[in-house]
Amino acid sequence: MMWKAIICHAFLVPLALGNDAPCESIGGTCQQDTLPCPGGYQSGLCGGGVNRRCCKQNDEPCVNIGGICQQDTLSCPGGYQSGLCGGAANRRCCKEKDVRCVNIEGTCQDDSKPCCGGYETNLCGGGRNRRCCKETDEPCVSFGGTCQQDSLFCSGGYQSGLCGGAANRRCCKDTPCVSIGGTCQDDSLSCCGGYQSLLCGGGVNRRCCKEKDEPCVSIGGTCHEDTLSCSGGYQSGLCGGGVNRRCCKERDTPCVNIGGTCQDDSQPCCGGYQSLLCGGGVNRRCCKEKDAPCERIGGTCQQDSLPCFGGYQSGLCGGGVNRKCCKGSGSGGTCCGVKIYSRRSWGAKPLRSSTRMSTPASLFIVHHTARSSCNDFTSCAAEMRFLRKKGWSDISYNFLVGEDGAVYEGRGWNPVRGPIIRYMYNHRRLAVAVMGNFINRKPNAAALNALKNLIKCGINLGYITSTYKLYGHRDVSWTACPGDALYKEIKTWPRY
CATH class of the missing domain: 3.40.80.10 (Peptidoglycan recognition protein-like)
Known part of the structure; x- marks a missing residue:
C-alpha cells in the first residue's frame, strides 16, 4: 500500500502542471475566475476545478488596440506588432480587426490625434475612439477631392495617384464647384455664399459652398459669366472662379435706374441717401450722387414727361436720357465732402x-x-x-x-x-x-x-x-x- 501512495503522490504535481500548459503557452495564468483579469478569461486551458480558468493578463496591450495574440507563423492580414503579447517571443499581436482600415491605406489611431485625410468609422478594432485615419488620401483631399471606388459616379471626373488603397480607389475631383470659385464640403457646415447642388463628388450632403463669392454677395451682387446681361453693371475682383466670372450688381438696379450709387451710408453723399434700393446689408443705401449737379441749383431730377414749371435742363441727372433736371427757384451751390x-x-x-x-x-x-x-x-x-x-x-x-x-x-x-x-x-x-x-x-x-x-x-x-x-x-x-x-x-x- 505504501508504494501505491508514493506512486500516486509522485504523479499528482506533473498532472496538475500539465493541465495548465495550454494556458501558459498563450502567455496566460491559471487562477480562480473570481479574481480580476484585465485581459479576460478563457475556459478549457487549465487544470483543477471548473472555476480555475486561464487569465490572458499579458495580452491586454494587444487587446486594447483591437488585436489578437498568436504565433507569428500564422497569417495576419493586418500585420504583426511586437511587445504587446505574453508568452514566447514569436507570440505577437495580429491587428486582425484593423484589416479594413489597412486595406484602404489607413492607420488606426485615437481620433483625438490630427489626421490630414480625415477619419472614417467602423474600420478599426479597440475602443470607440479608435478610428481609421486616411492619411494617404491627403493629396486628393487637399484640392477638394474625395477618394472612392471609381465605379461610383463622379461629376468632376477621376484622377489617379492621389489616393491610398487599391488601384481602383481614385480621386473624384470637384471640378464643377472649384471652377465657379466654390469649395465642396458637408452642407451641415456654415457657408456665407450659399450652397449649390450637383457640383461635388461624394455623398448627397456634399455640396458646393460658394464661399469665394462672399465679397460680391455682401454688396448684394451675383457672380456669373460677364457675357450675360447685367442691368446693374459688373465689378471685378469680387468672385471666385475664372477671370470672366464677375460680380453683377443686379440687386442695385433700382438705385442705378434713378442715377444713384449703392454704398455704405457712413460715406459722404452730396445728393442724399434713399433706402430699399440696394442689395447687401441694411447700411448699403442708394446715394443719389449723380443727381447732385441738379440739386445744387435747387432742381429735382425726374422724368421729363412730368410737368416742370421752371423748365428742364439736360446733363445734370443720373439714370436714363429722359431723367432731366426740373429747375426750381434756387440758384448757386456749395461743395459737398470737401x-x-x-x-x-x-x-x-x-x-x-x-x-x-x-x-x-x-x-x-x-x-x-x-x-x-x-x-x-x-x-x-x-x-x-x-x-x-x-x-x-x-x-x-x-x-x-x-x-x-x-x-x-x-x-x-x-x-x-x-x-x-x-x-x-x-x-x-x-x-x-x-x-x-x-x-x-x-x-x-x-x-x-x-x-x-x-x-x-x-x-x-x-x-x-x-x-x-x-x-x-x-x-x-x-x-x-x-x-x-x-x-x-x-x-x-x-x-x-
Whole structure:
C-alpha cells in the first residue's frame, strides 16, 4: 500500500502542471475566475476545478488596440506588432480587426490625434475612439477631392495617384464647384455664399459652398459669366472662379435706374441717401450722387414727361436720357465732402494780377510743391504763405491740398496764374497742387480724397466740364512734377 501512495503522490504535481500548459503557452495564468483579469478569461486551458480558468493578463496591450495574440507563423492580414503579447517571443499581436482600415491605406489611431485625410468609422478594432485615419488620401483631399471606388459616379471626373488603397480607389475631383470659385464640403457646415447642388463628388450632403463669392454677395451682387446681361453693371475682383466670372450688381438696379450709387451710408453723399434700393446689408443705401449737379441749383431730377414749371435742363441727372433736371427757384451751390479754406483764412493778400479764364475748364492738371508736407491748418497755412512769396505775382495754383484733408484757395476757380499766361493750357485748365514731395511716396488718403472731392465740387458748380481730362504736370511740360508716386496714382483715376 505504501508504494501505491508514493506512486500516486509522485504523479499528482506533473498532472496538475500539465493541465495548465495550454494556458501558459498563450502567455496566460491559471487562477480562480473570481479574481480580476484585465485581459479576460478563457475556459478549457487549465487544470483543477471548473472555476480555475486561464487569465490572458499579458495580452491586454494587444487587446486594447483591437488585436489578437498568436504565433507569428500564422497569417495576419493586418500585420504583426511586437511587445504587446505574453508568452514566447514569436507570440505577437495580429491587428486582425484593423484589416479594413489597412486595406484602404489607413492607420488606426485615437481620433483625438490630427489626421490630414480625415477619419472614417467602423474600420478599426479597440475602443470607440479608435478610428481609421486616411492619411494617404491627403493629396486628393487637399484640392477638394474625395477618394472612392471609381465605379461610383463622379461629376468632376477621376484622377489617379492621389489616393491610398487599391488601384481602383481614385480621386473624384470637384471640378464643377472649384471652377465657379466654390469649395465642396458637408452642407451641415456654415457657408456665407450659399450652397449649390450637383457640383461635388461624394455623398448627397456634399455640396458646393460658394464661399469665394462672399465679397460680391455682401454688396448684394451675383457672380456669373460677364457675357450675360447685367442691368446693374459688373465689378471685378469680387468672385471666385475664372477671370470672366464677375460680380453683377443686379440687386442695385433700382438705385442705378434713378442715377444713384449703392454704398455704405457712413460715406459722404452730396445728393442724399434713399433706402430699399440696394442689395447687401441694411447700411448699403442708394446715394443719389449723380443727381447732385441738379440739386445744387435747387432742381429735382425726374422724368421729363412730368410737368416742370421752371423748365428742364439736360446733363445734370443720373439714370436714363429722359431723367432731366426740373429747375426750381434756387440758384448757386456749395461743395459737398470737401473743406475749402479761403485766401483770407490762411493769410493771403489780395491778388496782385489775374486774367479771367473761360469756364468750365476742360483740363485738370495735378502738381506737387516738391517741398515739405503739412498735416494741420497751422502748418498748411504757413506753407501757403511761403509759396506766395516765391517771386511770382501771386501763388501759382488755383487750389492746393494738404495732408490734413483740406483744400486751400490759391487763385480760385476763375483767375489764371499771372506770370505764366503764355502757357497754352492756362486759359482752359485748372491747376491744383498737393503740398509735399511725392517722388517716393504718394499723398495720404485724406489728401487724395480731398483732391477727388474738389474735382466733383468743380463739376457740380459748373467750373469743370463733366468730360474733363486729367493730367499730371509732366504731361504738359518738361518736368518731373507731380512726382513719380503721385503721378502713378492719378493715372489710375477716371478721366486720366
